[in-house]
Amino acid sequence: MPPGDWYVEEETFGYIQGVLLRERLQRHRSPFQNMEVIDSQLFGRCLVLDGALQTSEWDEFMYHEMLVHVPLVTHPDARRVLVIGGGDGGTLRRVLDHPQTEPIQVEIDASVIENSQKFLPSISNGAFQNPRAEVLIADGLQYVREHPGEFDVVLVDSTDPVGPAIPLFEEPFYRDVYKTLAEDGLLAAQSSSPLYMVSDLQAQVRNLRAVFPIVRTYLGLVPAYPGGLWSYTIASKRYDPVRVGKADIAARLSREAITPRYYSPDIHHAAFVLPPFIAEILS
Amino acid sequence: MPPGDWYVEEETFGYIQGVLLRERLQRHRSPFQNMEVIDSQLFGRCLVLDGALQTSEWDEFMYHEMLVHVPLVTHPDARRVLVIGGGDGGTLRRVLDHPQTEPIQVEIDASVIENSQKFLPSISNGAFQNPRAEVLIADGLQYVREHPGEFDVVLVDSTDPVGPAIPLFEEPFYRDVYKTLAEDGLLAAQSSSPLYMVSDLQAQVRNLRAVFPIVRTYLGLVPAYPGGLWSYTIASKRYDPVRVGKADIAARLSREAITPRYYSPDIHHAAFVLPPFIAEILS
Numbered sequence: 240m241p242p243g244d245w246y247v248e249e250e251t252f253g254y255i256q257g258v259l260l261r262e263r264l265q266r267h268r269s270p271f272q273n274m275e276v277i278d279s280q281l282f283g284r285c286l287v288l289d290g291a292l293q294t295s296e297w298d299e300f301m302y303h304e305m306l307v308h309v310p311l312v313t314h315p316d317a318r319r320v321l322v323i324g325g326g327d328g329g330t331l332r333r334v335l336d337h338p339q340t341e342p343i344q345v346e347i348d349a350s351v352i353e354n355s356q357k358f359l360p361s362i363s364n365g366a367f368q369n370p371r372a373e374v375l376i377a378d379g380l381q382y383v384r385e386h387p388g389e390f391d392v393v394l395v396d397s398t399d400p401v402g403p404a405i406p407l408f409e410e411p412f413y414r415d416v417y418k419t420l421a422e423d424g425l426l427a428a429q430s431s432s433p434l435y436m437v438s439d440l441q442a443q444v445r446n447l448r449a450v451f452p453i454v455r456t457y458l459g460l461v462p463a464y465p466g467g468l469w470s471y472t473i474a475s476k477r478y479d480p481v482r483v484g485k486a487d488i489a490a491r492l493s494r495e496a497i498t499p500r501y502y503s504p505d506i507h508h509a510a511f512v513l514p515p516f517i518a519e520i521l522s
Numbered sequence: 523m524p525p526g527d528w529y530v531e532e533e534t535f536g537y538i539q540g541v542l543l544r545e546r547l548q549r550h551r552s553p554f555q556n557m558e559v560i561d562s563q564l565f566g567r568c569l570v571l572d573g574a575l576q577t578s579e580w581d582e583f584m585y586h587e588m589l590v591h592v593p594l595v596t597h598p599d600a601r602r603v604l605v606i607g608g609g610d611g612g613t614l615r616r617v618l619d620h621p622q623t624e625p626i627q628v629e630i631d632a633s634v635i636e637n638s639q640k641f642l643p644s645i646s647n648g649a650f651q652n653p654r655a656e657v658l659i660a661d662g663l664q665y666v667r668e669h670p671g672e673f674d675v676v677l678v679d680s681t682d683p684v685g686p687a688i689p690l691f692e693e694p695f696y697r698d699v700y701k702t703l704a705e706d707g708l709l710a711a712q713s714s715s716p717l718y719m720v721s722d723l724q725a726q727v728r729n730l731r732a733v734f735p736i737v738r739t740y741l742g743l744v745p746a747y748p749g750g751l752w753s754y755t756i757a758s759k760r761y762d763p764v765r766v767g768k769a770d771i772a773a774r775l776s777r778e779a780i781t782p783r784y785y786s787p788d789i790h791h792a793a794f795v796l797p798p799f800i801a802e803i804l805s
Binding site for chain 2: 249253257258259280434462467468499502505
């Protein structure tokens with residue numbers, strides 16, 4: 240190991256990724272998880288939950304723009320948007336970029352929001368203070384069960400399918416999400432690494448296909464995650480994300496004055512193009 | 523560091539990536555470089571040159587298919603193809619997938635070819651024994667200077683722009699490549715990480731633009747490389763890779779009986795779609 244203080248993340252599949260640290264800023268144990276905030280030379284400040292890097296100042300836009308803009312542009316008029324998880328605020332912030340939205344965020348762990356606002360304010364960029372947003376500290380599983388028919392879009396911005404997050408990847412939850420969605424509603428969720436967590440991705444897509452008629456997986460870069468590539472999946476009752484025209488996307492971004500750094504009309508469509516070896520694992 | 527024997531690669535930008543090893547197979551010092559062959563749990567066997575992982579059994583198809591098929595499909599009838607470097611044979615093998623080609627490979631270091639054939643035979647998969655291929659142990663810089671007007675396509679499959687490989691990324695070499703190409707010829711080269719080697723990529727594209735009228739950078743996954751994303755650049759006298767029709771690509775692959783695992787007609791076009799933050803560094 241080279242000299243210096245390194246944050247090293249080990250994956251079960253025999254892989255480590257590490258970043259040289261400038262500082263370890265915070266360590267906190269909540270009733271739900273262990274949290275750490277580190278400051279790295281390459282990625283800037285990063286949020287770590289239970290030993291897994293969740294987001295970094297440097298690359299958060301890649302993850303959050305793809306999780307949010309792809310589904311919100313697919314739905315022609317999403318107003319009632321539910322965010323489950325996402326305590327760093329990067330998802331909520333991109334939902335608020337769309338001026339017609341009135342989002343509700345349900346995060347189980349208040350301390351993720353508190354520490355993210357304190358140490359990583361550039362990620363939420365004031366989203367938690369926006370009067371259009373409502374933020375609840377509650378269990379997303381229960382919230383969804385208790386609010387049928389109330390949302391146009393549900394975004395699941397959770398940790399990986401390990402430990403307490405497992406139910407957020409399973410069929411009973413997706414059935415509840417189906418019920419909480421309007422008749423033209425849709426869900427988008429992070430869906431693991433298509434390179435290193437293939438069986439997780441396959442199981443999640445299988446569970447979504449058991450519930451929703453349209454299920455589409457798309458890809459995007461997240462350099463701070465193992466492998467650098469991440470997948471997202473949209474499960475939809477009516478609107479198909481690959482059928483949204485590029486000109487319509489461009490007009491929408493222009494009208495709503497959204498200038499993403501990762502997402503674009505061309506990226507929207509390119510993200511659904513899967514290399515054959517990835518298409519195969521989802522066939 | 524977790525227990526076990528790890529191959530760890532440190533990047534100057536404060537990043538490490540490591541794979542758990544099953545075995546260290548070979549260590550060799552040639553007149554040109556230090557070479558190592560390792561066997562890892564995640565990537566299988568890997569070739570390491572001067573401390574930088576060059577290719578692995580697991581992901582070599584992603585790199586080699588993108589370096590070769592994109593330019594060879596862009597040129598409507600590439601027969602005379604020059605490969606510079608590429609001692610593992612993965613590039614030569616994909617050139618030979620196109621039945622009309624008669625490739626010449628110029629590799630400076632015979633021991634890379636020898637050790638790759640001995641320890642990583644699945645990568646070249648018999649390419650060096652193919653009677654259509656000619657393999658020369660020579661300096662690519664000199665070879666190009668001495669063979670004007672002889673090639674349809676030149677593929678530069680080199681190490682990164684460090685040490686002895688630096689001239690392969692500079693304008694004088696590109697001027698010689700321009701001369702060695704037919705009047706409708708084109709070059710394709712690996713062009714560094716668009717995430718972590720931005721100034722290398724910018725310099726290379728600037729040098730290519732000084733010589734060729736059409737210069738296009740495209741992206742592809744290479745999980746074994748830092749960041750997981752790699753860039754390639756085509757520099758062309760006449761044919762523009764973004765103007766090749768998808769149906770034409772599909773017909774070509776079908777006619778030539780090529781069944782890639784990463785490349786496809788849709789991937790050909792998606793690869794040229796750059797996220798705005800990458801397009802900006804090339805503007």
